[in-house]
Amino acid sequence: MSDPEAFRAETRAWLEANCPPAMRQPVRGEGDIVWGGRKAQLSADQKAWLDAMASRGWTVPDWPKDYGGGGLSPEETKILRQEMARLGCRNPLNSFGISMLGPALLKYGTEAQKKRFLPEIARGEIRWCQGYSEPNAGSDLAGLQTSAEDKGDHFLVNGQKVWTSYADKADWIFCLVRTSRESKHNGISFLLFDMESPGVSTKPILLISGYSPFCETFFDNVEVPKDQLVGELNKGWDVAKYLLGHEREMISGMGLGGGGLGSGGPAALAEDAKRTIGVDAEGRLADPLLRAQMALFEVRERAFRAMSEKFMDELKNGRAHPAQPSMMKYYGTELNKARYELVMAAGGSDALEWESAGSANGAKARAWLRTKANSIEGGTSEIQLNIIAKRILELPGT
Amino acid sequence: MPLFLTDEQSMLRDTARQFVAVTAPISHMRSLRDARDPAGFDRDLWKQFAEMGFTAILIPEGEGGLGLGHVEAGVVLEEIGRNLTPSPFLSTAVTAVTALKPGSADLRQIWFSRIAAGEAVAALAVDEGAKHRPAQIALKAERSGNGFRLTGAKSFVPLGHVADLIVVAARTAGSPGDTDGITLFAVDKGAAGLTATPERLADASVAAQLRLEGVELDADAVIGEVDQGWPGLSRILSAGRVGASSEMLGVGGGAMDMTIGYLKERRQFGVPIGSFQALQHRAAHLYSEMEVARAAVLKAQQLLDADDPGADRAALVAKAMTGLAATLAVQEGVQMHGGIGMTDEYDIGFYMKRGRLLAELFGDTNWAADQLARMSGY
Ligand SMILES: Cc1cc2nc3c(=O)[nH]c(=O)nc-3n(C[C@H](O)[C@H](O)[C@H](O)COP(=O)(O)OP(=O)(O)OC[C@H]3O[C@@H](n4cnc5c(N)ncnc54)[C@H](O)[C@@H]3O)c2cc1C
Numbered sequence: 001m002s003d004p005e006a007f008r009a010e011t012r013a014w015l016e017a018n019c020p021p022a023m024r025q026p027v028r029g030e031g032d033i034v035w036g037g038r039k040a041q042l043s044a045d046q047k048a049w050l051d052a053m054a055s056r057g058w059t060v061p062d063w064p065k066d067y068g069g070g071g072l073s074p075e076e077t078k079i080l081r082q083e084m085a086r087l088g089c090r091n092p093l094n095s096f097g098i099s100m101l102g103p104a105l106l107k108y109g110t111e112a113q114k115k116r117f118l119p120e121i122a123r124g125e126i127r128w129c130q131g132y133s134e135p136n137a138g139s140d141l142a143g144l145q146t147s148a149e150d151k152g153d154h155f156l157v158n159g160q161k162v163w164t165s166y167a168d169k170a171d172w173i174f175c176l177v178r179t180s181r182e183s184k185h186n187g188i189s190f191l192l193f194d195m196e197s198p199g200v201s202t203k204p205i206l207l208i209s210g211y212s213p214f215c216e217t218f219f220d221n222v223e224v225p226k227d228q229l230v231g232e233l234n235k236g237w238d239v240a241k242y243l244l245g246h247e248r249e250m251i252s253g254m255g256l257g258g259g260g261l262g263s264g265g266p267a268a269l270a271e272d273a274k275r276t277i278g279v280d281a282e283g284r285l286a287d288p289l290l291r292a293q294m295a296l297f298e299v300r301e302r303a304f305r306a307m308s309e310k311f312m313d314e315l316k317n318g319r320a321h322p323a324q325p326s327m328m329k330y331y332g333t334e335l336n337k338a339r340y341e342l343v344m345a346a347g348g349s350d351a352l353e354w355e356s357a358g359s360a361n362g363a364k365a366r367a368w369l370r371t372k373a374n375s376i377e378g379g380t381s382e383i384q385l386n387i388i389a390k391r392i393l394e395l396p397g398t
Numbered sequence: 399m400p401l402f403l404t405d406e407q408s409m410l411r412d413t414a415r416q417f418v419a420v421t422a423p424i425s426h427m428r429s430l431r432d433a434r435d436p437a438g439f440d441r442d443l444w445k446q447f448a449e450m451g452f453t454a455i456l457i458p459e460g461e462g463g464l465g466l467g468h469v470e471a472g473v474v475l476e477e478i479g480r481n482l483t484p485s486p487f488l489s490t491a492v493t494a495v496t497a498l499k500p501g502s503a504d505l506r507q508i509w510f511s512r513i514a515a516g517e518a519v520a521a522l523a524v525d526e527g528a529k530h531r532p533a534q535i536a537l538k539a540e541r542s543g544n545g546f547r548l549t550g551a552k553s554f555v556p557l558g559h560v561a562d563l564i565v566v567a568a569r570t571a572g573s574p575g576d577t578d579g580i581t582l583f584a585v586d587k588g589a590a591g592l593t594a595t596p597e598r599l600a601d602a603s604v605a606a607q608l609r610l611e612g613v614e615l616d617a618d619a620v621i622g623e624v625d626q627g628w629p630g631l632s633r634i635l636s637a638g639r640v641g642a643s644s645e646m647l648g649v650g651g652g653a654m655d656m657t658i659g660y661l662k663e664r665r666q667f668g669v670p671i672g673s674f675q676a677l678q679h680r681a682a683h684l685y686s687e688m689e690v691a692r693a694a695v696l697k698a699q700q701l702l703d704a705d706d707p708g709a710d711r712a713a714l715v716a717k718a719m720t721g722l723a724a725t726l727a728v729q730e731g732v733q734m735h736g737g738i739g740m741t742d743e744y745d746i747g748f749y750m751k752r753g754r755l756l757a758e759l760f761g762d763t764n765w766a767a768d769q770l771a772r773m774s775g776y
Contacts, residue, residue, distance in 0.1 A: 386682075
């Protein structure tokens with residue numbers, strides 16, 4: 001590759017010239033995250049930043065240029081991320097298209113599918129949701145029943161999904177359907193379709209955080225063109241699992257605070273605790289037990305930071321164990337839950353306010369409750385431990 | 399630099415893994431223990447380490463060494479840990495070499511060549527109580543003639559009873575608790591007024607209690623600057639913490655591998671015990687903790703090698719995290735072996751003992767976490 005230091009200098013200069021100052025402020029909450037899509041309403045700064053990055057392919061820096069990516073090597077991608085972090089640049093675009101569907105299409109999609117879907121993901125034009133879970137198929141995902149019948153020139157989809165994050169805001173869905181009942185795992189196919197297709201409806205579900213980021217999703221005789229099947233018929237489970245690896249990798253980022261409130265790290269947490277609790281003569285937090293919990297959390301947090309860097313380096317260089325995302329997901333999400341227990345302990349009763357302006361509409365309490373899903377979504381912690389035990393440690397099945 | 403071993407480092411690991419497993423497996427340690435070997439290690443083996451080039455890893459290239467870094471030293475230490483090999487490697491090839499680097503040309507010349515040749519063994523004398531509190535150093539070094547006169551005591555000095563060179567951290571000014579006023583000295587074996595009482599520890603290794611009663615040293619025994627030894631000592635201790643962490647990765651990893659093997663082999667209720675989900679989840683959790691610890695150690699090694707200002711903090715993270723992970727590994731190791739895990743005949747208990755010593759060395763998890771909290775301002 002080109003000279004890394006030259007690339008770093010050029011990247012730094014470009015980011016300084018092109019990242020609007022407002023996009024260098026920490027993300028304060030869900031409202032500051034750009035998901036893209038037809039229904040997205042971006043501020044002028046968000047749009048300028050997204051367009052600038054997309055014009056270089058840097059919303060997906062390591063995807064090939066032909067599909068809207070930046071064509072960067074792993075090392076260049078790492079440098080870009082480091083330089084973005086140095087300047088405090090926000091992510092220009094977050095999406096399930098980038099972190100989940102894109103990698104699966106790159107591996108399993110036809111050339112025509114890649115050309116059709118990847119560039120619009122890179123530019124943030126289409127927002128995707130994930131239709132995996134069903135009322136009776138959660139951890140046992142392969143037990144799914146939503147059916148797709150072969151009608152010659154199209155599939156006819158009927159059934160129900162649940163916990164579909166942002167189904168009401170998304171434009172398209174990647175959806176697991178049953179195309180054969182002869183085999184549990186070898187009867188699943190992977191379909192893409194427009195959420196505006198006739199017969200698709202969604203119903204938001206209210207979470208313990210008071211928000212409704214996910215839905216029940218119903219399919220009633222939805223017609224899906226056949227060229228929207230990814231991978232082979234009845235071989236969708238391979239695509240589904242590959243995508244889950246990428247989903248877990250993305251969710252493991254929660255271990256680093258995942259943007260938003262907890263991302264200030266242990267020092268920011270400490271500031272809050274010092275405000276509510278006070279300090280002793282040596283400037284230490286006056287609650288020694290909370291201080292000890294925070295210090296041990298800091299050990300794991302910093303160690304996990306190194307783990308994330310190592311994992312990404314290994315992954316991008318083809319050295320990671322294929323089941324390692326399960327370890328990352330397990331550790332990162334459990335860590336994030338621990339972080340928010342500390343956020344609540346540090347905030348005391350202030351952190352319990354639910355509606356006040358001072359609490360930014362209960363931001364802490366709601367974020368704390370939201371983290372409890374981290375170890376459920378994308379496959380529960382218990383399922384990740386099962387996968388580690390079987391695939392990495394090669395322990396026997398029952 | 400990517401956070402994984404380079405091809406050369408991987409090759410070194412393969413070489414070290416093979417070499418240590420063949421020449422110094424756990425049975426080697428067991429036989430030294432059974433013989434109540436007074437030195438606590440095997441000098442011939444130390445020679446062989448030198449022939450392999452291991453003892454010279456951190457010694458600069460122009461001074462008879464290989465000029466490699468803490469990543470490479472760690473690779474060797476991990477194998478030492480995995481095989482529970484009694485070895486002066488950490489105190490000699492890591493902390494003593496790190497201590498001597500800023501020393502005078504004379505000191506470096508004498509000791510680097512002997513360490514590289516496997517002819518000298520070194521020890522580090524910092525602690526004075528049962529817990530690691532480096533700023534509390536009280537052992538006094540007073541000016542005397544053109545040199546110094548050292549009086550006081552040191553505890554928990556691994557191999558202090560046989561070391562040819564002892565790096566002693568002493569107080570030349572200020573009072574216990576001050577970081578100013580500390581000076582490092584190179585003390586030769588057999589210096590008049592120095593007594594070393596060997597103490598056998600739970601893991602069968604030997605550490606000495608040192609008494610220094612008016613030990614007279616020339617000014618050229620000083621390493622670095624008088625009164626300004628704290629930064630140098632901190633660097634030595636960071637190297638020591640990272641080295642101990644590497645060894646703990648080997649101890650924890652060795653215990654974990656042995657345990658996973660046992661889970662596959664031992665049958666109860668007509669099935670391998672490793673098919674029980676309760677044990678699978680605990681094993682998978684342990685694996686995760688060990689992986690995270692490994693990343694923290696490699697990060698700290700790379701930062702030390704790059705002379706990065708974040709290296710000291712990363713060393714604390716590595717020490718604290720490996721303390722947590724390796725302690726879990728040895729505890730789960732004994733528990734998942736059931737009764738046999740409690741027998742002296744079986745090796746898993748040795749991991750527990752060695753792990754405990756390494757967890758304590760250069761500051762335990764709680765101490766390191768406390769330091770991190772101070773650095774973060776709480
Ligand atoms: C915030 C959030 C967002 C989500 N977004 C989406 C989305 O966008 N798209 C989508 O398809 N799904 C989504 N999900 C669904 C998620 O993937 C499922 O909730 C998850 O896989 C668990 O399934 P379940 O809820 O049916 O729980 P169950 O499978 O019923 O699990 C209940 C409990 O049993 C345990 N358990 C189950 N099986 C085993 C086993 N074999 N061994 C040990 N323990 C076991 C589980 O770990 C859990 O503790 C989301 C979930 C949440 C909370």
